[in-house]
Amino acid sequence: MSRRSLLIGVAVAVALLGAALAHVRLISSSTGSGLKWSSPGHVSITISSLGSDDLADASHVAALRNAIAAWNEVANSKAKLVEDTDPDEMARSDWESNGVHLILFDEDDDSGYFPPGSGTVAITPVWFQSDGEIVDADVLFNGFGFNFTTDGQGGAFDIQDVATHELGHLLGFDHTGWAGASMYPYVSPAVIEHRSLSEDEVHALHHVYPIGGFASITGTVRRASDSTRVAGAHVVARDANGRTAAAALATSNGDFTLRGLTAGDWTLYATPLDYPVSFVNLSGGQTVQTDFQSTLGPTITTGPSGTSDAGDLLVGANTSLSLGRNNDRLPLRVISGQTTSFFLRGSGLDAMCALAASDPTIDVDVVSWMNALVAFDVTVPAGAARGHADLTVVNWFGDVSILTGALEITPPSPVVDSVSTPEGSDLGGTTLSIDGSNFEPGARVVLGEHTYVDGVDATVVDDSTITLTTQATVLGTYDVVVIDPSGEEGRLDDAFEFAAIPQISTVFPTVGSELGGTELVISGASFVAGTAVRIDGVTQSSVTLESSTRLRVVTEPGSAGGPYLLEVENPDGDVATSLFTYASTPDPDVVGVAPAIGATSGGNEVTISGSNFTVDTQVLFDADATTGAGGTAAVVTLIDASTLIARAPAHAAGDVDLVLLDAGTGQAVALEQAYTYRAETSSGGGGCATVRPHAPFDPRRAAEGLLPLALAALALATHAVRSRRRFAS
DSSP states (O other), X not given: OOSGXXXXXXXXXXXXXXXXXXXXXXXXXXXXXXXXXXXXXXXXXXXXXXXXXXXXXXXXXXXXXXXXXXXXXXXXXXXXXEEOOOHHHHTOOOTTSTTOOEEEEESSOTTSSOOTTOOEEEEEEEEEOTTSBEEEEOEEEETTTOOEESSOOTTSEEHHHHHHHHHHHHTTBOOOSOTTSTTOSBOOTTOOGGGSOOHHHHHHHHHHSBSSOOEEEEEEEEETTTXXXXXXXXXXXXXXXXXXXXXXXXXXXXXXXXXXXXXXXXXXXXXXXXXXXXXXXXXXXOOOOOOSOOEEEEEEEXXXXXXXXXXXXXXXXXXXXXXXXXXXXXXXXXEBTOEEEEEEEEEEEOTTOEEEESSTTXXXXXXXXXXXXXXXXXXXXXXXXXXXXXXXEEOTTOOEEEEEEEEEEEOOOOEEEEESXXXXXXXXXXXXXXXXXXXXXXXXXXXXXXXXXXXXXXXXXXXXXXXXXXXXXXXXXXXXXXXXXXXXXXXXXXXXXXXXXXXXXXXXXXXXXXXXXXXXXXEEEOOOTTOEEEETTEEOSEEEEEETTEEEEEOOOOOSEEEEEEEEEOTTSOEEEEEEEEESSOOOEEEEEESOEEETTOOOEEEEEEEOOOTXXXXXXXXXXXXXXXXXXXXXXXXXXXXXXXXXXXXXXXXXXXXXXXXXXXXXXXXXXXXXXXXXXXXXXXXXXOOOOOOOOOHHHHXXXXXXXXXXXXXXXXXXXXXXXXXXX
16 A cells, blocks of 8 residues: 555645635644644755746746745744756656655646646645645646636636745645735735735744744633633734734633744734635534624733733624625735725725724725725835734624725835846856836846846845846746736846857967968857857858857968957857967967877977967967866977977876967967876786686787788877867868
């Protein structure tokens, strides 16, 4: 029996229609144990390289990495999602295996979770043991039933938004009753606010995977009428500024504990999970009662750690007044310094009601009441901090309904106006300045498959400028996207192209004869078929593309002097430059090296035959034949212009290049693998021996051994000429 068959599973989804809960743990319905990873500091996660059928590029990778980062960047939590970028692992699709935790787009309902007509946008199957230890979890996107996007395409779901929610399930969290939290279960193609975590998710991480101590508040929810306990009440804490801060679900006997709190003053309230959320969307195991109304409780002061007792939180009688439905577009994004118009559905919303935000600095102005609908404007003061606030409706009779975390306060969206250059090398290294407005500290820039983070590999200079240096990126033209810490983004379409821009690192030699015929190696990057080379404006006719990093050129005649401009131009017009000089003297030439084999101890004399040798000619053993770099200079004796004797330096066994360099002019010639160092053998001495049977002498075998010896001797004189580098095409 496989290990998987011994486990208990739960699948948690984000759906088009459904409901949700607060900072609530996924639990084992059989034991009541909260689910969590036993080694949370290294929860492996693998992004499938298969991607989405809706995307022509790999932009899903950057979006999913941003979702991973949203959870990883919470301070004082042990939980860390560690991406496995091994190409073999990313190519897998066997999400059922315990050995991989995949984020995968299921385009054909291979998983069986997305039959035709399914309203589930994504799902996270979580497998765990009876004690609550998670052993496997994977995120599956319903590519069979829905479209996904990374660029705001209409009618498609934002990948980062959905993934941030699903990764919360992977970490062991259930849905939330906060309308603005990432774990809220409803998703709309028009909403991206779930990209950023709310304080609810932050407190969840501090509760389940804490580093250090945190404060807690305990208490019991009871009915004011008869003191009976209320099971499954949604208990919420606001901070001193009226911002929604933490939540928990009361147990079946009405007890609650708000965990993961810092020092501060917290105002509590209890509210039923009926609209727009419902207990039916919990993963199971909880008892939830909703026959009471939203009721404010006491304000509790906590220190940096320890538990404070709130006592009894008394709730009022049930009411038909309610605010918010699951088909409302939640959260309601309100922008600092601006007024925004909204409407919310509900019941009992008549002209005798009043509507207000929990943050008193936020103004709510009702436009009209329509019993099942209220239209209103929300004005947020400039510079207001990011976060969430509740909306509270009160009727003529004093009945109350609170929509938790309904308002998400964000700064104005970033605006990208321009970039300093429209093009850079696909190898990276381009310094880029992004100009615009509303850039916030902590912003991220998405460019191709990479994300650049403020303070890590990008810098938010001020609210109108971001600088970065590009990384190696797949060829193509990309949007430049700036995402602020609230998840809001600004985008400049097709603003930057990663192109095969040639780069020159070395030219060897840098000096050649005015007669032409000098054999050059140009090393660099992004060389392509059709690349042209010019020296002093003259197109070189003999150019060989060896690879994207190397060109071989035989020069045309030129005029003695320089240095002249050497240009390498790719077919798209991008040019890299260097320098080259023409000398009035002919280049050195080599026709033979003898002997071409010597001992590793060096010291043997090597005769080099050729032409145009001078007193300045150097011989470098093991210099790089393509760049001229490195090598050990030999002691050289000039016999005449066609003969040199070089004393080989010591070197390890193996084949090495030889470079002849005229130190006076800079002209050079290179010979690849032209000399072989052979390990020396020793004779005598002790050691182990093997006794073998004696074989009779066979003169035929002795004669056979002479032929290879004779051929080896001949090779000493011919090796160098055969291995001499020739570049002409």
